[in-house]
Amino acid sequence: MSRFPIRALRLRPGEEHRETLRLELEPLVFGGEAYAPTPGDVPAELVVQRASSGDVFRLALATRLEGPCMRCLSPAGVAIRVDAQEYEAASPGGDEELHSEYVGDGELDVAAWARDQIALEVPNQILCRPDCAGLCPVCGKDLNVEPHAHAEASADPRWAALEALRGEPADG
Ligand SMILES: [Zn+2]
Ligand SMILES: [Zn+2]
Incomplete structure (x- = not known):
C-alpha cells in the first residue's frame, strides 16, 4: 500500500x-548511503476524520532505519516514531494552507507522507x-577495532605555533 483511496470511504x-x-x-x-525502514513493510495507523469543512488525516507509525554507521560504516540503526497530521479542505481553492500536498485525485499518498x-x-x-x-582519517582503519594514532598526524595548532617560534618552515 502506498496510496490510500479517500474518495472510496464515503464518510459523512x-x-x-x-x-x-x-x-x-x-x-x-x-550522505550517499541508503537507510532502509525495517521491516520492509511498515505498519502504520491512519485515521481519516471528516468535517463539513474538509478532512483531517492522522498518521502514526514506528519503525527502524538500518544502514551503515555514519562514522565507521558498520551496521547501525535508529528507532523512529511518527505522529503527524494533515488537513485537506473540501474546497481549498488556491489556498496552500488548506491543501495537503499528499492529497490528489481522491487519494492520499501515505507512502510519500510517511517518508x-x-x-x-x-x-x-x-x-x-x-x-x-x-x-582513522590517515589510514582508514576502524579505530574501534584498532585504536591508534599516527606520529605525523600532528595537525595540532600548538605544534604549528612551536614551529613558528623555532623559526622553521612548518613543512620543512
Ligand atoms: Zn560506528
Ligand atoms: Zn590510522
Missing part, C-alpha cells in the same frame, strides 16, 4: 475511519553506538 461529516496499513517504503538516502515524516525524525548522525570512534 462527524464520521471517522481508522485503518492499519502496511506501507512499502523505499530506503532513505543520507517525509521519517526523514524529519532522523537524528543528525546514525551511529553503531554513541561513542563510535570512527575510521
Whole structure:
C-alpha cells in the first residue's frame, strides 16, 4: 500500500475511519548511503476524520532505519516514531494552507507522507553506538577495532605555533 483511496470511504461529516496499513517504503538516502525502514513493510495507523469543512488525516507509525554507521560504516540503526497530521479542505481553492500536498485525485499518498515524516525524525548522525570512534582519517582503519594514532598526524595548532617560534618552515 502506498496510496490510500479517500474518495472510496464515503464518510459523512462527524464520521471517522481508522485503518492499519502496511506501507512499502523505499530506503532513505543520507550522505550517499541508503537507510532502509525495517521491516520492509511498515505498519502504520491512519485515521481519516471528516468535517463539513474538509478532512483531517492522522498518521502514526514506528519503525527502524538500518544502514551503515555514519562514522565507521558498520551496521547501525535508529528507532523512529511518527505522529503527524494533515488537513485537506473540501474546497481549498488556491489556498496552500488548506491543501495537503499528499492529497490528489481522491487519494492520499501515505507512502510519500510517511517518508517525509521519517526523514524529519532522523537524528543528525546514525551511529553503531554513541561513542563510535570512527575510521582513522590517515589510514582508514576502524579505530574501534584498532585504536591508534599516527606520529605525523600532528595537525595540532600548538605544534604549528612551536614551529613558528623555532623559526622553521612548518613543512620543512
Ligand atoms: Zn560506528
Ligand atoms: Zn590510522
